[in-house]
Amino acid sequence: MGGPMKIRASIMDGVTEVKVLMQHEMETGLRKDSEGKLVPMWIITELKAQHKGKTVLEGQFGPAVSKNPYLVFRFKGAAKGDKVSFTWADNRGDTRSDEAEIS
């Protein structure tokens, strides 16, 4: 299971900005280990952010997203104190969900 994310969400003029920092190796599948063997690809492939059961962002990553991926997005319709949840899934079937309160 993946490690926890850091999620910060803040609202200004009706727009909620969500900043998510994920913990993931994002192994490209192109790197060789010390013995010269290719390290298999291991990446987050899918992402989803939700607010009150409604999806506010969906995304997909390829191997070129940096290790410990970082994402910022903005949506309307939330209020201070609401919660935003964020979930990722990787190509090994692992997944992780965390949530944060909008400040």
Added chain:
Amino acid sequence: MKQEMNLNRRKALKTGGGLGLLGLLGAVGLLGPGLARAEWKKDAFEAKTLDEALAALGVIAPENSAAIHLSVPEIAENGAVVPVTVASSLSRIEQISILVDKNPNLLAAHFVFPEGTQGFVTTRVKMGQTAMVIALVKAEGKFYRVSKEVKVTAGGCGG
């Protein structure tokens, strides 16, 4: 503020344990309709040329647009982390894709924006060498494209 962050950390660590089961459920497709349904765009992510990537993403005749703003550093001190922001004043952005023209696989990330979510995204990508970063935007059914060069430099002593 710091206090609060620490509390959140503790909480994140604690709830982490409980997600083991959820993790398993997710793996068999029970997590929720969104993640299980949205197929990873394998063809697009494995595309080796821009034409292949555009075709796999279903992009037709993208136009250049001044309404798309792509923010990248002119020089990246390290190719492992290149910050990319795509923003647009166009109404009803549906999708944003970020590509790097000289990477082995061009497509780095692809985002879908439901109604109410703004046409804005920041993320960080890897670049093997100096190359063009390309943002593809779909708004009201039409495709737009903007690109900028990022110089990836050798850093440090290099030994």
Added chain:
Amino acid sequence: MKNLIKAALAIVLASGGYAALAEDKGSDEIAKYREMISDANPAEFDEMRGEELWKTAGGPKHASLEKCDLGKGPGVVKGAYAELPRYFPDTKRVQDLESRLLTCMTGLQGIAEKDITTKPFGTVDHKPAIEALVAYVAGQSKGVSMAVSVKHPKEKEAYEIGKRVFFYRAGPYDFSCATCHGQSNLRIRMQDLPNFTVKKDAQQAYVTWPAYRVSQGLFRSFQWRLNDCFRQQRFPEPQYASEATIDLTMFLAVSANGAKYDGPGLKR
């Protein structure tokens, strides 16, 4: 005549200024790049892990590190890093953070020293506890002014020896630390080099280590920073938490006194 000199001077100044501007463009872009990536620092994950390790019972003695004395009394973590290295009466020597953590981990938790010092630096598959602990303890001094003492004779001596380690030229390249870090406004490739003989530079550099290194995707302790400098200096490897590196750290930390600690940092 006077006007002529003035005019000549103006030309010299103008051309010098222009050269400086042209040269700065690259550095400005690097500064912009750093600003763009400064938004989120993965070192926070290491701090989180370190806090958990600090508070969780471990080792053969099943003890946590909450009784570890980092110099401000048992269990006091807040502000401790800003006063390290320092003299510890119980071990009768000057210790930096890594060496003090070793004392606590071996003493309180009963872990064998070689189990910690054989592979003390992280890789993709190996995440040593001591590095996460370094991240946690250092992070708890964020915003605290550096106040490293040289009042104790042993502290003073460590500072003096550290300074000599800094200026010691050896190895196939004839380098000392000062070869790259003893003059102002120089860079290697595009990276500005802090001049540790000037307070402002020393402060800026010291207070942003330890740090998450984006090129390696790993959190790096100060001991790692020194080791990698010695590696590039073409020196042999310094022993982990040895007097040579503790004293060198003392010299650098004292040079940074007065500045607010601002780590763990985020580096290239």
Added chain:
Amino acid sequence: MNAKWIIAIAMALAQVVPAQAAKADAAPDAKAAAIIKRDFHDNGIAKADRVNQDELQALCTRFGDNPPRKDQERIEKQQTQAIKWPADGKYLGDWKAGEQLAQSGAGMTWSDKAGDPAGGNCYNCHQLSAKEIAYGTIGPSLLHFGNTRGNTAEVQRYVYARIYNAKAANMCANMPRFGHMGILTEAQIKDLVALLLDPESLVNKE
């Protein structure tokens, strides 16, 4: 000169003076040397004995890179005499190979393997070609070096010597002694001479 300047200069001097004054103290010098010899160990090709100083390193360390004139003249003469000149009397190699060497910062670290080709580390410290924007400034800019110096046999010999042993001309220079210390081979040094002097080289062409 106004008061502000005087204060600034006084402050700058105050920062320099204690460092120099402390250097004269012999007790910590001896202790520091003993600690360095004890605390550094072998790792791969980087053996512990690398911390043992030769006379040049010891004198430069002891005198803060500003040795007495007498020592300087003696050591520079000794270093000059130790230069091994190419047996074939030729100095100019392949500038393209030289550019590759100049780009590489590899060689002689404990993470390099025995027999791995060493780099010249040139761009780490010098500007060389207009094309490479990531260059260091520890050494002077060498952009258009050949255009300004020419490409005579005499200049070639001078450049060969500077790369082979920069300390022959300036005892406590920052630049490594690439030939003298066995960092680069004769052929590699010739490639670097060509990079600097060949009219077709990147250094001179653009």
